[in-house]
Amino acid sequence: MTxxxxxxxxxxxxxxxxxxxxSTASRVIAGTxxxxxxxxxxxxxxxxRLGYVPNAAARALVRGAGVRLxxxxxxxxxxxxxxxxxxxxVAAAAxxxxxxxxxxxxxxxxxxxxxxxxxxxYDRGVCGIVLVNTTGSVLDAVPRxxxxxxxxxxxxxxxxxxxxxxxxxGTTAVxxxxxxxxxxRIAMVTGPRWLMxxxxxxxxxxxxxxxxxxxxRLVRGDFTPARGRAAAVEVMERWPDTDAIFAASDPTALGVxxxxxxxxxxxxxxxxxxxxxxxxxxxxxxxxLTTASHPVGRIATAAAQAVLDRRPVPPxxxxxxxxxxxxxx
Amino acid sequence: MTxxxxxxxxxxxxxxxxxxxxSTASRVIAGTxxxxxxxxxxxxxxxxRLGYVPNAAARALVRGAGVRLxxxxxxxxxxxxxxxxxxxxVAAAAxxxxxxxxxxxxxxxxxxxxxxxxxxxYDRGVCGIVLVNTTGSVLDAVPRxxxxxxxxxxxxxxxxxxxxxxxxxGTTAVxxxxxxxxxxRIAMVTGPRWLMxxxxxxxxxxxxxxxxxxxxRLVRGDFTPARGRAAAVEVMERWPDTDAIFAASDPTALGVxxxxxxxxxxxxxxxxxxxxxxxxxxxxxxxxLTTASHPVGRIATAAAQAVLDRRPVPPxxxxxxxxxxxxxx
DNA sequence: GTGAAAGCGCTAACAA
DNA sequence: TTGTTAGCGCTTTCAC
Numbered sequence: 188m189t190x191x192x193x194x195x196x197x198x199x200x201x202x203x204x205x206x207x208x209x210s211t212a213s214r215v216i217a218g219t220x221x222x223x224x225x226x227x228x229x230x231x232x233x234x235x236r237l238g239y240v241p242n243a244a245a246r247a248l249v250r251g252a253g254v255r256l257x258x259x260x261x262x263x264x265x266x267x268x269x270x271x272x273x274x275x276x277v278a279a280a281a282x283x284x285x286x287x288x289x290x291x292x293x294x295x296x297x298x299x300x301x302x303x304x305x306x307x308x309y310d311r312g313v314c315g316i317v318l319v320n321t322t323g324s325v326l327d328a329v330p331r332x333x334x335x336x337x338x339x340x341x342x343x344x345x346x347x348x349x350x351x352x353x354x355x356x357g358t359t360a361v362x363x364x365x366x367x368x369x370x371x372r373i374a375m376v377t378g379p380r381w382l383m384x385x386x387x388x389x390x391x392x393x394x395x396x397x398x399x400x401x402x403x404r405l406v407r408g409d410f411t412p413a414r415g416r417a418a419a420v421e422v423m424e425r426w427p428d429t430d431a432i433f434a435a436s437d438p439t440a441l442g443v444x445x446x447x448x449x450x451x452x453x454x455x456x457x458x459x460x461x462x463x464x465x466x467x468x469x470x471x472x473x474x475x476l477t478t479a480s481h482p483v484g485r486i487a488t489a490a491a492q493a494v495l496d497r498r499p500v501p502p503x504x505x506x507x508x509x510x511x512x513x514x515x516x
Numbered sequence: 517m518t519x520x521x522x523x524x525x526x527x528x529x530x531x532x533x534x535x536x537x538x539s540t541a542s543r544v545i546a547g548t549x550x551x552x553x554x555x556x557x558x559x560x561x562x563x564x565r566l567g568y569v570p571n572a573a574a575r576a577l578v579r580g581a582g583v584r585l586x587x588x589x590x591x592x593x594x595x596x597x598x599x600x601x602x603x604x605x606v607a608a609a610a611x612x613x614x615x616x617x618x619x620x621x622x623x624x625x626x627x628x629x630x631x632x633x634x635x636x637x638y639d640r641g642v643c644g645i646v647l648v649n650t651t652g653s654v655l656d657a658v659p660r661x662x663x664x665x666x667x668x669x670x671x672x673x674x675x676x677x678x679x680x681x682x683x684x685x686g687t688t689a690v691x692x693x694x695x696x697x698x699x700x701r702i703a704m705v706t707g708p709r710w711l712m713x714x715x716x717x718x719x720x721x722x723x724x725x726x727x728x729x730x731x732x733r734l735v736r737g738d739f740t741p742a743r744g745r746a747a748a749v750e751v752m753e754r755w756p757d758t759d760a761i762f763a764a765s766d767p768t769a770l771g772v773x774x775x776x777x778x779x780x781x782x783x784x785x786x787x788x789x790x791x792x793x794x795x796x797x798x799x800x801x802x803x804x805l806t807t808a809s810h811p812v813g814r815i816a817t818a819a820a821q822a823v824l825d826r827r828p829v830p831p832x833x834x835x836x837x838x839x840x841x842x843x844x845x
Numbered sequence: 846g847t848g849a850a851a852g853c854g855c856t857a858a859c860a861a
Numbered sequence: 862t863t864g865t866t867a868g869c870g871c872t873t874t875c876a877c
Contacts, residue, residue, distance in 0.1 A: 243641030245870035255619030278603035281622035290584030290619020293610035312572030473802035574854035
């Protein structure tokens, strides 16, 4: 039961109310060090009664720890910060930080100036960093001082553990589905070239078509619907007999469908279309989009947790991506 | 030019390097108080050279300010925190906080226990609160101590400034469009009853149909696609001659379209469908969704800025919502 | 098991 | 204009 107070209670208040010293109160509250069961009870009761909440700033100051988790997104322009995908990562990270009294800040890492990362690393307010859309040069710019308190959603390095969806597995699952349903001339609209983790999908595609003896039909994409629209046209002009298009992201796939429809191509009748990510609205599109799942929330949660808990983690954790078969393919 | 350092520089380091006292350095860095141009230069140079970044925790501690901005979302279950809309708000707030060295944390306010807000208010780490999906009882639970550092996205109160989209205006714009294109039996799928800001849309609907002498056809919704599907069925069964359905959210509208299609109803041929929010994928659906814009990012940015800047703001700021006419209506 | 005391990095009186 | 001083609230040796 918490009682209203003009001024939020401090540890000193709690200690006094419990009749112990500040140190003892601190040990009990922080759960560190020993204390007699009696003292423990009295402090807990007092804290409860006063509605005591530890001051995160003071705690961080004395511990030399930071007080916020930085989400740093690599991109060509700061517009990447408006991306719904980034928003989901930030929200998940914020949820993880909350019980620790840790907030999340959002930063843009210019693709051309990855050293901007150093500034973050030198900010003592930053207790850890979650990298998004990581590139090789960003990874190279990670200072040693960050070791153990940085994680990457995307590719990783020896010092930066990676958390990501298993693009390869998801891609393979989708392509197998396409193949199993009779498609033999499958084109792919990829992610941006500079985004290394997108390369895993492309590799899976190449391997699959090679093994099946199918033609390679690659078109560069950038995850946007607009690019999907254009890519659909491009594909049908270069390879008119294409019977399936796999896009590395759902928004792009939806754009592909729109582009195809505009040309009078039937989906999935003439051309099957599949995406990747299973965004909330994939099932609401017409036709409902066949895609592969992408547990963004779980991935971001794991990454944030890893940096906040300073727990040793494997160099790379891949979250499974499963086929979500609907109507478009 | 910043130089790598084993240990991030402190203000003390900067002062020493600049040959001034810590206070002078503080004044220069914080931009508060006076300092000679000479001292100013020397400190700035030293700070730059050492790659100095102020310690947010120390600063917050001495100032008695917090270090994070809490985004508190009211909802029946903690699942509201997974909502893409909430994610956009959090991301926008995080962006606003970043230059201040302020992080964002995300909290669920149980609809049945709005007093959970007190805990946040007593947390000295919290410098301000942005309320989302505000209800009357949440507003009542806002302690006086929060005055000036709380804002609401949704409804407000005498002490809590509100920032929201002009639902009324957007709704009216959509309904006028429906009317102008010949629709006369317009049903509406509303938002959840407890969400007061959703009431503005309903009021606009009631007024519009009354003035035009049209029948009132209201069905309760909850912003989800699933509910939209069911609502479509419900509407067509209760009022088979309905020729337009307006949903208070785009996901619901998409669900309505799906439900209608399942029954063989043509959109927009038989029934026009319009939504509200203009989510990124509204233009990619089939048919492309007619809706009203909802600048979530700008609204959240304004709300976050208001609490961080402690700037006096009007009791309510409404952001215009414009008709986005596409194919579904 | 407990308390006294020092100090994390910074700002804000106050005095010079 | 500048430096000195006293904390902000907390954790953490180190004695007892």
